Amino acid sequence: MLTILFDGVAYGMLLFVLACGLSVTLGLMNFVNLAHGAFAMAGGYAAAILINRYGVPFLATLPVAFAFAAFIGVALERSLYRRLYGASHLDQVLFTIGLVFMAMPIANYFLGDQPQPVRVPAFLSGRFEIAGIGVGVYRLFVIAVCGAIAGGLQAFLIGTRFGAQLRAAVDDRRVASGLGVNVDRLFAVTFAIGSGLAGLGGALAADMVGGVDPSFPVKFMVSFLIVVAIGGSNGIVGSLLGALLLGILDVAGKYYVPSIGAFIIYAVMIATLIVRPQGLFSRGGR
């Protein structure tokens, strides 16, 4: 029972790191980015290639995964995404679906359609028991890393000038830019961080989901959207709670009632959207 809770928390933490960039994109620019999973895939592939081809240690690949995905993110943001900030949601959906459709064959072309494993070093694998709870070492590691990231992000948002500007821009973009906040630059930086975190999440997730493969962006797109839907599109805490709820529900649901599988999380998502369209943990109507 507690083991399942533990696994659920680990999965939820991972989803948080993967999806928090998306919640900022939606909250800040009101931009529907269905291609967010492609950045996660990029990070996962960066880690997999470094480990499998060049024998780089796992821990050293994590920053590279972050940097690689962040670089792609900022390059796409500056060149393509920014042109569509004012566009309709339909255009944004079409554009990002197009990007996903391009990202998958590109990955397939260069790296093949077989899942690429991201091997975890020996000191991070295995599991032990505390008070009857089976604890996977790697899952503990994921929780620690993701927890640190969540804490760091929260401190960053609350404690720094950049964070204050970001929060102001999410709340009311026009007033913020009227007060001299450079929302354009703010968003480029945020987009880079969000994509980077997705990349890092992709590298971390690879071991738990059986490797990175070209269908990664579509497979996880739904989970990201659910996290954002449940968590609401502003605030670290909301996204974190949403991700944890989703992670626990998903793992527990698959364990206790495998006959209905992913049914639970979809049902929860729809129910949430009907009861509170702004998300379960967001601050009131916007």
Added chain:
Amino acid sequence: MSAIAAPDRVAAHLNRGGRWRPFEIAFWLAIVALIFALPSRALLINEILLAGLFALSLDLVLGYAGIVSLGQAAFFGTGAYAAGIIATLGVAEPLIGLVLASVIAGLLGLITAPLLLRGSDLTRLMVTLGVALLLGELANRNEWITGGADGLSLAAKPVLGLFPIDFTGQRNASLYSLAVLFALFVAARRLVQSPFGLSVRALKENPLRANALGVSAARRLIAIYGIAAAYAGASGALVAQTTGLVSLDVFDFHRSADVMLMLIIGGPGYLYGGLIGAAFFIALKDGVASATPEYWEFWIGLPLVVLVLVGRERIGGFIARWARRAALLAMRGAA
């Protein structure tokens, strides 16, 4: 212009739009001609016709009512499974299966439509997507009735007991599809030219103003969504009957995304958009897939990104004008 004359003017406007133009007649005759001229491509033509019907259903939702839906596959899949299950239950006549399947899909549309009345584009997008995923998962888990991952195979009996539509009668199958598509198209055409259709468009253009004029949003949106769901169900049922197979991918995200692309390529908001887009999309996919079977998605994604960046209206309008001119020329050539 007195206010009293307004209903007459509206009626005149609607009647003018309701007249059949020469290029429309040419368009439908051309399809019949194609079916007889290219018997070897009957399968492809059938696929295009059914994708066109599916795109037509999304057009009613997206192009006319302005609901951004990423889950139209929910109703497509429901129709396909309903037709499949009805056939395995021993109802031999495909027409009965077709009607029942689209009624079931339509009812599902009516039931789920109220979920779309609240929230923003994004909420609607996720709710529609969620409904499709939910149904896919249901179909996956209820193997006793859907066959699970193995799918469901059905042997459709001849239509009206006369025309076989299985692999021995591919031309019949496309004629069957065409007949259904045409009937539903005429109904949709009548619908969007009616005062009801006009009020739905008014809601899309300016909800606030439409409400102020006394047009109530909720019931109209539910109605059009239900009708569109029945259309999607019919296309799903026809796919099931003419291919003889229903598998879990009918609920896939890919289905919903593809049909949206078709509609966007052809241009939403006028009924031929979906049909032209479907022809373009399937032909492109067929051509590219035979050249690079593994990477065809790239060649769908790239034009899409370019299309959005350049501006949909510009390119969509160009294709529509081009298609209209081609139809006109074809008609003159025939005459």
